[in-house]
Amino acid sequence: MNIVVAIKHVPSTADELEINDEGVNLDFDEVDFTINEFDEQAIEQAVLVKEASGGEVTVIGVDVIEELDGVLHTALAKGADKAAKIVGDLEPPIDSHTQARWLADAIGGLTPDLVLTGVQAVDDLDGQIGPMLAAYLDLPYVGVVTGLSVSDGTATVHKEYAGGVMAEFEVNLPAVVGVQAAEKPPRYAPISKIRQMAKSADLEEYEADENVGDSGCEIRKMAKPVSAGHAEMLEGDAEEVAEKIIEILEERGLL
Amino acid sequence: MLTSIERVLFILMALALGGLAGAGFYGIYRIVRSGRSAPPRQNVLSNLIRAAIDVLLQKPMFRSRPVLSTFHAFIFFGFSFYFLVNVTDVLEGFIPGFELVYGGQNSSISLPAGLVNLFNLTADILSVLTLLGMIVFLVRRFLAHDRRLKFNDGVLLNPKVAKGWIGYDSLIVGVFILLHVGSRFLGQALRLAEYGQSDPFMPFASLTANLFTGLSEGGFTAAIHTTWWLALGLILLFLPYFVRSKHIHLMIAPINIGLGKQTPRGELDPATPPAAHTNGDEPADDEDPGARVLQDLSWPRMLDAYACIMCNRCNDVCPAHSQGLVLSPAAVEVNKRYLINEDFTALAFKGDRIDKPLTDVISPEAVWACTTCYACVRVCPVGNEPMADIVDIRRRMIIEGDELDSGIQTALESLAKNGNWFGKGSRGRSRWTKGLEFKVKDVTKEEAEYLWFVGDTASFDARVTPITQTVARVLKRAGVDFGILGRLERNSGNDVRRVGEEGLFEQLAEDNAAALGKGQFQKIVTTDPHSLNALRNEYGPFVESQWPVLHYTNLLLDLFQSGKLNVTHPLSHYRVTYHDPCYLGRYNGEFSAPRQLLELMGVELTEMPRNCENSYCCGAGGGQIWLGSTPAGERPAENRIREALATLAPPSNGDGNVIEPDDGQLLFVVTCPKDVIMYTDAVKTTGNEGKIEVRDMIQLVEEAIGGAMPEPEPETQSGGEA
Numbered sequence A: 001m002n003i004v005v006a007i008k009h010v011p012s013t014a015d016e017l018e019i020n021d022e023g024v025n026l027d028f029d030e031v032d033f034t035i036n037e038f039d040e041q042a043i044e045q046a047v048l049v050k051e052a053s054g055g056e057v058t059v060i061g062v063d064v065i066e067e068l069d070g071v072l073h074t075a076l077a078k079g080a081d082k083a084a085k086i087v088g089d090l091e092p093p094i095d096s097h098t099q100a101r102w103l104a105d106a107i108g109g110l111t112p113d114l115v116l117t118g119v120q121a122v123d124d125l126d127g128q129i130g131p132m133l134a135a136y137l138d139l140p141y142v143g144v145v146t147g148l149s150v151s152d153g154t155a156t157v158h159k160e161y162a163g164g165v166m167a168e169f170e171v172n173l174p175a176v177v178g179v180q181a182a183e184k185p186p187r188y189a190p191i192s193k194i195r196q197m198a199k200s201a202d203l204e205e206y207e208a209d210e211n212v213g214d215s216g217c218e219i220r221k222m223a224k225p226v227s228a229g230h231a232e233m234l235e236g237d238a239e240e241v242a243e244k245i246i247e248i249l250e251e252r253g254l255l
Numbered sequence B: 001m002l003t004s005i006e007r008v009l010f011i012l013m014a015l016a017l018g019g020l021a022g023a024g025f026y027g028i029y030r031i032v033r034s035g036r037s038a039p040p041r042q043n044v045l046s047n048l049i050r051a052a053i054d055v056l057l058q059k060p061m062f063r064s065r066p067v068l069s070t071f072h073a074f075i076f077f078g079f080s081f082y083f084l085v086n087v088t089d090v091l092e093g094f095i096p097g098f099e100l101v102y103g104g105q106n107s108s109i110s111l112p113a114g115l116v117n118l119f120n121l122t123a124d125i126l127s128v129l130t131l132l133g134m135i136v137f138l139v140r141r142f143l144a145h146d147r148r149l150k151f152n153d154g155v156l157l158n159p160k161v162a163k164g165w166i167g168y169d170s171l172i173v174g175v176f177i178l179l180h181v182g183s184r185f186l187g188q189a190l191r192l193a194e195y196g197q198s199d200p201f202m203p204f205a206s207l208t209a210n211l212f213t214g215l216s217e218g219g220f221t222a223a224i225h226t227t228w229w230l231a232l233g234l235i236l237l238f239l240p241y242f243v244r245s246k247h248i249h250l251m252i253a254p255i256n257i258g259l260g261k262q263t264p265r266g267e268l269d270p271a272t273p274p275a276a277h278t279n280g281d282e283p284a285d286d287e288d289p290g291a292r293v294l295q296d297l298s299w300p301r302m303l304d305a306y307a308c309i310m311c312n313r314c315n316d317v318c319p320a321h322s323q324g325l326v327l328s329p330a331a332v333e334v335n336k337r338y339l340i341n342e343d344f345t346a347l348a349f350k351g352d353r354i355d356k357p358l359t360d361v362i363s364p365e366a367v368w369a370c371t372t373c374y375a376c377v378r379v380c381p382v383g384n385e386p387m388a389d390i391v392d393i394r395r396r397m398i399i400e401g402d403e404l405d406s407g408i409q410t411a412l413e414s415l416a417k418n419g420n421w422f423g424k425g426s427r428g429r430s431r432w433t434k435g436l437e438f439k440v441k442d443v444t445k446e447e448a449e450y451l452w453f454v455g456d457t458a459s460f461d462a463r464v465t466p467i468t469q470t471v472a473r474v475l476k477r478a479g480v481d482f483g484i485l486g487r488l489e490r491n492s493g494n495d496v497r498r499v500g501e502e503g504l505f506e507q508l509a510e511d512n513a514a515a516l517g518k519g520q521f522q523k524i525v526t527t528d529p530h531s532l533n534a535l536r537n538e539y540g541p542f543v544e545s546q547w548p549v550l551h552y553t554n555l556l557l558d559l560f561q562s563g564k565l566n567v568t569h570p571l572s573h574y575r576v577t578y579h580d581p582c583y584l585g586r587y588n589g590e591f592s593a594p595r596q597l598l599e600l601m602g603v604e605l606t607e608m609p610r611n612c613e614n615s616y617c618c619g620a621g622g623g624q625i626w627l628g629s630t631p632a633g634e635r636p637a638e639n640r641i642r643e644a645l646a647t648l649a650p651p652s653n654g655d656g657n658v659i660e661p662d663d664g665q666l667l668f669v670v671t672c673p674k675d676v677i678m679y680t681d682a683v684k685t686t687g688n689e690g691k692i693e694v695r696d697m698i699q700l701v702e703e704a705i706g707g708a709m710p711e712p713e714p715e716t717q718s719g720g721e722a
Helices: A037-053 A069-078 A096-108 A129-137 A191-200 A238-251 B004-033 B044-056 B059-063 B066-094 B113-143 B165-195 B203-212 B217-244 B246-258 B299-307 B313-317 B329-342 B344-349 B375-379 B386-399 B406-418 B426-435 B456-460 B465-477 B494-499 B502-518 B529-538 B552-561 B592-600 B636-648 B673-685 B697-704 B714-720
Strands: A002-007 A009-011 A033-035 A056-062 A082-087 A114-118 A141-151 A154-160 A166-172 A175-179 A203-207 B450-452 B482-484 B523-526 B549-551 B574-578 B665-670 B692-696
Touching: A002 A037, A002 A069, A002 A096, A033 A037, A033 A069, A037 A056, A037 A069, A037 A114, A037 A141, A037 A175, A056 A069, A056 A096, A069 A082, A069 A191, A082 A096, A096 A129, A096 A203, A114 A129, A129 A141, A129 A175, A154 A175, A166 A175, A191 B502, B004 B066, B004 B217, B004 B299, B004 B344, B044 B059, B044 B246, B059 B066, B066 B113, B066 B165, B066 B217, B113 B165, B113 B203, B165 B203, B165 B217, B165 B246, B217 B246, B246 B299, B299 B329, B299 B386, B313 B329, B313 B375, B329 B344, B329 B386, B375 B386, B386 B494, B386 B502, B406 B494, B406 B502, B426 B456, B426 B465, B450 B465, B456 B465, B456 B673, B465 B552, B465 B673, B465 B697, B494 B502, B494 B529, B502 B529, B523 B529, B523 B552, B529 B549, B549 B552, B552 B592, B552 B697, B574 B592, B574 B636, B592 B697, B636 B665, B636 B673, B636 B692, B665 B673, B665 B697, B673 B692, B692 B697
Parallel strands: A002 A056, A002 A114, A056 A082, A082 A203, A114 A175, A141 A175, B450 B482, B450 B523, B523 B549, B574 B665, B665 B692
Antiparallel strands: A009 A033, A141 A154, A154 A166
């Protein structure tokens, strides 16, 4: 069983985000990058499947800012067997259409039985990597998955719908699955293991094909949200505050 | 005195049982040696001598429970002197006519009467004191059912311990001591009764002799022989049991103290045994960090198990046990001991290993309840370090990917990613300086006398950053030349290491060491005791030169003493108590600067019962502040706030704390950023808002010097030059 996890390196929201001078994207010199949190779920799910049914997990991503090694070493420390990165003379931002094309080119050569990826990423929130991978690889796709098991060439996946409705799908392998959440929270990777991986692991490299087209979309404007108003603090003791609340509710015709 | 048959019997018994006991001791030696190596012990002989002196003076005992320790001292002095008594008793048995009563005047061998009288008097008094002490202990355990000898519900106990074997063992040891000492005492009383006259140097025996005046000559002979055998034959019988009983603490405890930790309290032993390091820092492949099974522990931890007498003093001071949680430091040692004894022969003589996991010694839940406050280690009279076991167990759990508390995992991931546990980017680390009226130097760019290592909590926590700013203003006003590392600073790794994430600790220490290496400064100062501990005690392997690391209270005291800060507004309107942070006080011995500061500022300081070395943990250390869930029970910080209120405003008539408005504001003074959070919270959750207020020392200093910034008072303007 050959499991491939496609991941994305995205701007970290740990720090305040800065907009570039043109006002069309982030100021990428001022942001740190981190693994997309849904991809962390996908890696965990891949390792869980491997632990349950055997197989080999390969993690692959586009090395947008030449700092992906740490992410890949972490994935290896968590139980992935191989890691690869797509390299080139790259600069952020690289839209998900382009990333999906490059990933599909590399993954196609790996003859996967199962491709997992995060259902979406915080950078463009378009949720396109999974479906496009499936399209380029000509494989079925199931997204927003919260659990997955594999037997006899099929995967049983769980999806959660609004209102707490659960559905179970069977999908023939190979397939692409967009993971919303792994069955268990992602495990912790001890730093000494990550460092061991950094010393010993070989990361395979794929050259990015610069001649693929982009998404056709252009960001016209990016700005920080402007606060539209302020909360009104109700002063006074409990009685007075309660009275004011009732007043406001009546004023707006809610009572 | 003894018949020939008795002599032969005694010698045969001594050989057989002594041999058995000797084999037992050798077995213990082998078992202890089967543990992993530990940092080498220096000056072993002088340390053993020092330990022996401390034990002779019973100093380690009196760290707590003074009354019980006094009774223990009775038994200890009695039992120690009985080594000598037993020798003379054997001589009485084997040398015809040799006897010590009446100063030895009737003895077949001439003896110095003065010396013999002194000996008799000492033995007489100590016999009675030993019996008294032993009776008190037995009554305490079996009639009074002292709660402190029990464990919390849910504490993992070896099945035998759970069935009450500690009680059986205690009963056997207690009865043995009563019989051994009692019989010897009666034996001497019988001799006096046989002569029919009292000995002024044996007052208690003389008094007791009155009981036997009517006895026939044959009766005396039989009784003297019986008591001799009960005193000395019993000790031979007891010898092999001794090896397996808790009573062996009397031999192992002094050795354990003498061979105790020699590195600073604040420096954990390495995660992989020192011998496993092939070239200084690269561990050999076969040695995993930390401990999973018993013999993954280092040899001092094995010795601990034999030193433990199961007194539970550690439980008394453990914040987790006091909260009713399932952690008991005592149970760690007791369980280890019972686990070893289950396979004693195989371990000692066949060189087997115990592959039973340490989850038989302590439950994972208990492992994660430890605040690493060091109180258990500090209070232990026999030099045990149950906390070290716990850290080693955590280390292996982390490296082998055992399930982690979600809060701890989130904190560690943030620390690995961002260098802080607040989930904030490193750029935000010096954001607190933006609120200041002046620019704080970056020591990686400009030279400064002091590097201020700010730490995570003081840098990021919105409840603490105003205090951090006050520290900066006061230092500025005093003309202190200081700077920070800015975004290059990382969490010191102190608590990361105590959570068991050794690799992350190393990464953080290396990053900080690199940043420190770029800085131009002479000394390090910090408000954070946790950072202070790591920088002072654990950065040796990472930095090229070790800088002096000061706590801000030391620096402030220095500034007052050198006149750079002056008390213009004495704070006599406050009644305060002071809380010693674990990592400042107990770990690093810094008790006096905060107290001197308070005195200088004119506040009325009242000490809580638990102060200085015996301070009570706030419950935040060792990663506890990161826990995703709050365990039930009164939290340590809440307990502490109640202690503070009981100290500052004792309940006058039993219905709550009565505080007179004229008495002045009650303050709970802290000198640790984590304490600000923990205790401010605890004041709220205990419903004591308005009664007592938590203040950082710097807030008092700010008030005492009439404001932190130079402007307010014209005459102090010169103090604002920087």
